[in-house]
Amino acid sequence: MIIVGAGGHGLATAYYLATVHGITNVAVLEKGWLGGGNTGRNTTIVRSNYLFDESAGLYDHAVKLWEGLSQELNYNVMFSQRGVLMLAHNIHDVQSFKRHVHANRLNGVDNEWLTAEECRDFCPPLNIDASTMRYPVLGGALQRRAGTARHDAVAWGYARGADARGVDIIQNCAVTGIRRGPDGAVTGVETSRGFIGAKKVGVVAAGNTSVVMAMAGQRMPLESYPLQALVSEPIKPIFPCVVMSNTIHAYISQSDKGELVIGAGTDAYTSYTQRGALHITTHTLDAICELFPMFRRMRMLRNWGGIVDVTPDRSPIIAKTGVSGLYVNCGWGTGGFKATPGSGHVFAHTIAKDEPHPINAPFTIDRFRDGFLIDEAAAAAVAH
Amino acid sequence: MSGAFRLPSGGRIDRSRPVRFTFDGRDCRGFAGDTLASALLAEGRHLIGRSFKYHRPRGFLSAGSDEPNALVGVGRDEAHYTPNLRATQVELYDGLVAESQNRWPSLDLDVGGINNLLAPLLPAGFYYKTFMWPKKAWTSFYEPKIRAAAGLGRSPGAADADRYTQHYAHCEVLVVGGGPAGLAAALAASDSGQRVVLCDEQAEFGGSLLSERQAMIEGLPAAEWAGQAAAELAARANVTLLTRTTAFGYFPHNMIGLCERVTDHLGVADPRLPRERLWQLRAREVVICAGAHERPIVFPDNDRPGILLAEAGRTYVNRYAVQPGTRAVVFTATDSAYRAALDLRAAGIKVAAIADLRPEANGPWPTMARKAGIDVRTGTSVTGTSGRLRIRQAQLAPIRADGSVGTSEPVACDLLLMSGGFTPSVHLFSQSRGKLAWNANLGAYLPDVSVEAERSAGACRGVYGLEAVLADGFAQGAAAARAAGGTTSPVRGLAVKATDCGHDASSARRPTAAIACSPRPSSTGRTTSPPRTSSLPPARASSRSSTSSATRRPAWPPTRARPRT
Amino acid sequence: MLIIACPYCGPRPELEFRYGGEAHVARPVDPSTLSDEDWGAFLYQRANPRGLHAERWRHVHGCGRFFNALRDTTTDFFAATYETGTPRPAGTPADGETSR
Ligand SMILES: Cc1cc2nc3c(=O)[nH]c(=O)nc-3n(C[C@H](O)[C@H](O)[C@H](O)COP(=O)(O)OP(=O)(O)OC[C@H]3O[C@@H](n4cnc5c(N)ncnc54)[C@H](O)[C@@H]3O)c2cc1C
Numbered sequence A: 001m002i003i004v005g006a007g008g009h010g011l012a013t014a015y016y017l018a019t020v021h022g023i024t025n026v027a028v029l030e031k032g033w034l035g036g037g038n039t040g041r042n043t044t045i046v047r048s049n050y051l052f053d054e055s056a057g058l059y060d061h062a063v064k065l066w067e068g069l070s071q072e073l074n075y076n077v078m079f080s081q082r083g084v085l086m087l088a089h090n091i092h093d094v095q096s097f098k099r100h101v102h103a104n105r106l107n108g109v110d111n112e113w114l115t116a117e118e119c120r121d122f123c124p125p126l127n128i129d130a131s132t133m134r135y136p137v138l139g140g141a142l143q144r145r146a147g148t149a150r151h152d153a154v155a156w157g158y159a160r161g162a163d164a165r166g167v168d169i170i171q172n173c174a175v176t177g178i179r180r181g182p183d184g185a186v187t188g189v190e191t192s193r194g195f196i197g198a199k200k201v202g203v204v205a206a207g208n209t210s211v212v213m214a215m216a217g218q219r220m221p222l223e224s225y226p227l228q229a230l231v232s233e234p235i236k237p238i239f240p241c242v243v244m245s246n247t248i249h250a251y252i253s254q255s256d257k258g259e260l261v262i263g264a265g266t267d268a269y270t271s272y273t274q275r276g277a278l279h280i281t282t283h284t285l286d287a288i289c290e291l292f293p294m295f296r297r298m299r300m301l302r303n304w305g306g307i308v309d310v311t312p313d314r315s316p317i318i319a320k321t322g323v324s325g326l327y328v329n330c331g332w333g334t335g336g337f338k339a340t341p342g343s344g345h346v347f348a349h350t351i352a353k354d355e356p357h358p359i360n361a362p363f364t365i366d367r368f369r370d371g372f373l374i375d376e377a378a379a380a381a382v383a384h
Numbered sequence B: 001m002s003g004a005f006r007l008p009s010g011g012r013i014d015r016s017r018p019v020r021f022t023f024d025g026r027d028c029r030g031f032a033g034d035t036l037a038s039a040l041l042a043e044g045r046h047l048i049g050r051s052f053k054y055h056r057p058r059g060f061l062s063a064g065s066d067e068p069n070a071l072v073g074v075g076r077d078e079a080h081y082t083p084n085l086r087a088t089q090v091e092l093y094d095g096l097v098a099e100s101q102n103r104w105p106s107l108d109l110d111v112g113g114i115n116n117l118l119a120p121l122l123p124a125g126f127y128y129k130t131f132m133w134p135k136k137a138w139t140s141f142y143e144p145k146i147r148a149a150a151g152l153g154r155s156p157g158a159a160d161a162d163r164y165t166q167h168y169a170h171c172e173v174l175v176v177g178g179g180p181a182g183l184a185a186a187l188a189a190s191d192s193g194q195r196v197v198l199c200d201e202q203a204e205f206g207g208s209l210l211s212e213r214q215a216m217i218e219g220l221p222a223a224e225w226a227g228q229a230a231a232e233l234a235a236r237a238n239v240t241l242l243t244r245t246t247a248f249g250y251f252p253h254n255m256i257g258l259c260e261r262v263t264d265h266l267g268v269a270d271p272r273l274p275r276e277r278l279w280q281l282r283a284r285e286v287v288i289c290a291g292a293h294e295r296p297i298v299f300p301d302n303d304r305p306g307i308l309l310a311e312a313g314r315t316y317v318n319r320y321a322v323q324p325g326t327r328a329v330v331f332t333a334t335d336s337a338y339r340a341a342l343d344l345r346a347a348g349i350k351v352a353a354i355a356d357l358r359p360e361a362n363g364p365w366p367t368m369a370r371k372a373g374i375d376v377r378t379g380t381s382v383t384g385t386s387g388r389l390r391i392r393q394a395q396l397a398p399i400r401a402d403g404s405v406g407t408s409e410p411v412a413c414d415l416l417l418m419s420g421g422f423t424p425s426v427h428l429f430s431q432s433r434g435k436l437a438w439n440a441n442l443g444a445y446l447p448d449v450s451v452e453a454e455r456s457a458g459a460c461r462g463v464y465g466l467e468a469v470l471a472d473g474f475a476q477g478a479a480a481a482r483a484a485g486g487t488t489s490p491v492r493g494l495a496v497k498a499t500d501c502g503h504d505a506s507s508a509r510r511p512t513a514a515i516a517c518s519p520r521p522s523s524t525g526r527t528t529s530p531p532r533t534s535s536l537p538p539a540r541a542s543s544r545s546s547t548s549s550a551t552r553r554p555a556w557p558p559t560r561a562r563p564r565t
Numbered sequence C: 001m002l003i004i005a006c007p008y009c010g011p012r013p014e015l016e017f018r019y020g021g022e023a024h025v026a027r028p029v030d031p032s033t034l035s036d037e038d039w040g041a042f043l044y045q046r047a048n049p050r051g052l053h054a055e056r057w058r059h060v061h062g063c064g065r066f067f068n069a070l071r072d073t074t075t076d077f078f079a080a081t082y083e084t085g086t087p088r089p090a091g092t093p094a095d096g097e098t099s100r
């Protein structure tokens, strides 16, 4: 079996193929370096308070795996359940978040409503003085089990675990073609380092999924956009949790290293350049400075971009494809890091058994033909 | 009077304007024109910070924006407090309040320093392999402890009291960096009457010229020439000069982000002024004149306070009239450090020895150094240093023909200058997505293939001799103006009288034993390869010159698009 | 921030425009006769190429008009902009080729 892409999702897939299904004759092919794609570029927010049942099932499956992951991998992925607070700034936000709170509870996912003062008590740097804000804080939804994890460690931990069980991880090896037999089924892949035969190929190439799937003649319901993030210089602990604001459009946390980690939405146009425009970043920082005026003098240290693959309903695809032996795990857009363990776990099942795990059964490509969208895009203004 | 280590005369400080400031609560003095770093050095203060992980005592390494150690918090109250500023960039003003960071209870007595003793037990990445059991302890115990140890400065404690603005602007030619190359480029580019913007992160234009003692340009001392050139530019209506302005990002289609620090250097600022101005500048052509950074040399304990880059030593002596020590050892792989040694000597600092990694050194500067009676030891390495909060002694050892290191001899010193050659500052070029090429002669990466409408000039593309730098800057400035539609072909001699040390050039041969002598990797810096014989780098290749230009360039200059059909 | 040459107004900064996704996606003349497969493909499947991309832009803070552009998604440089309703300019490389 071949996994295309050594990001967190590809490596987790290989790990669970080996540990859960006993399949170790697996090669993970990576055109760059291990974890050098979105896995190494994301802002590490982990949460599961999505609106729809299907999403709650998938993301909470992941959170449960996160909770034991360091021990399972014997590698500290620094999963830190410091809480994710989503701020409401207008009546629509309030109604929508309260609906989320109720829906989540019905699905056994923790989520609670806080008043503005409770938000400030949970996150002291937060400005809730309505007289100084264009969009005052009206309250927020808090998921306490949510938090962050150390992104590189996730990739390295899964890679170590997979490698120890006999999986081959080949870096600097770009897949350039997908070879198919007379019956149309996959027979292997062409790479920059030669042909590799395989009966099953799982594509986990994030922003490059359309390009890889086109090698098998498959058009995808995907568009690839640049998503930027940035960090400040490291400072002593000041920020206890993760705060997101969909309305004024920014989110922030503090890494264990001390950097303030900041992000927001994608750039406006599709691109593969892994960079974006300055006005996107300044817009994000305007929002941060409004919410946290005491950070305004902090200086930013690094700014970068990744390429995220976005589906029309902002929910992922973890599925079989129109080509026998070809599987795809994509469409995580701006928010797939949080799903890494769950995604790998159910995708490994899908490849090994040639049928989806119940958790990922709704996340087909066919939903865009049949109309069974899982429309988190409409349910929340922003992903992550 | 300020500082016991202030030279009685010279420098670019304004002795008629004494300035008072505090550092860690202690009253200190300096002059207008000082940086916080030069003023502290004038008071004999070398210990300025603690390293991130092991809390090793750290001093000033450089005199500019490449400073890794001297990070301080500045601000009279929480609403004006900024952490992690480089003391080498903080301009002194009356009433400035600065504090050191990452130490407890004080800089001189720091408990975190215990980590230094534990270093052998804390290899890189050890976090990932520990702190997992018992499961609950990560969030309740280990993580809070790790977080408390992380970070350098601290966040301001109150809402920022200042205002900020932004500015969108256009120009035909943007010149980034106002050293000799940038000044020459701006002089040439503005000849055509097109809009030229010249920016520099420092308080005054001149760059390396401000640290020169002997070089003359067009009959003037170098620093004076820089002032003259800036005045000439300021008199041209088509030129915008921006000091204290950092070009921090190169964005698609020749958009450059500039951060202009408007009031940070003022004790009392006009309340109508913003603290900073963000420029989003669209230039038709960009000339990058960002200079080069001197490389440290890797040897054991090369991070003690009192160990500086050689050019930084020159800058403190010549530009700020400060003695960074009284007895120096110079450790080098280049000729330029000999010039630094002679500048120290001229400022009354005893140069105990020059240890040169190379088997021989016979250029004009080494010859002058020997003539001046300095103890020059070629084929010699520094194998270690001692001194707790300041260097006290360096170990000098001969490098044998087979590359092994002989017995070392201690040399007492309170200052060690090092020079491992120069690295062209190619950051902006790389951000523009230009491709670098390795130049084996210079032992450095140089700009090669351009993507955006930009070009590099001077040290940032490996051109080092002063006369060559000025000529290169002028030629690239003129070429940029022509590429942006200008029609003139300016000519200017820019005659130089100086003894070249060719930085990496001519006399330097790759030392045989080089750095292999270090018994263990140093806790700072990465291994650097000392330079070899050099020639000027080849002219840069450009993907823009050929037929492909139509598709690679942004939709600019403003031609009207396809006719309607 | 990109500079985009509106065919009607000339080069303007990206802030004046709204992105409109892939160009030349023709709406089926009679959707009711289409298979689910084809209708889904029309609605959702996109070329999303690495390299030249024919795409729509709208000059919202300008003339307000839609137009098409050819942009290289590996460099973000434009090869051409042209009016809506006109075919892709002759002689330009196909989708996914680079403009180099
Ligand atoms: C700036 C930013 C912030 C984000 N913040 C968050 C967040 O806070 N929370 C969250 O949950 N998610 C976040 N995300 C999204 C998250 O990063 C991704 O959804 C997730 O990491 C995807 O993992 P992956 O393993 O599928 O992709 P990747 O890590 O991108 O791995 C795909 C790999 O495939 C390789 N590849 C591609 N083509 C080929 C080929 N032809 N041959 C071989 N290899 C190939 C790539 O090189 C890459 O390494 C963010 C993303 C970005 C860019």
Ligand SMILES: [Zn+2]
Binding pocket: C006, C007, C008, C009, C010, C059, C062, C063, C064, C065
């Ligand atoms: Zn228009």
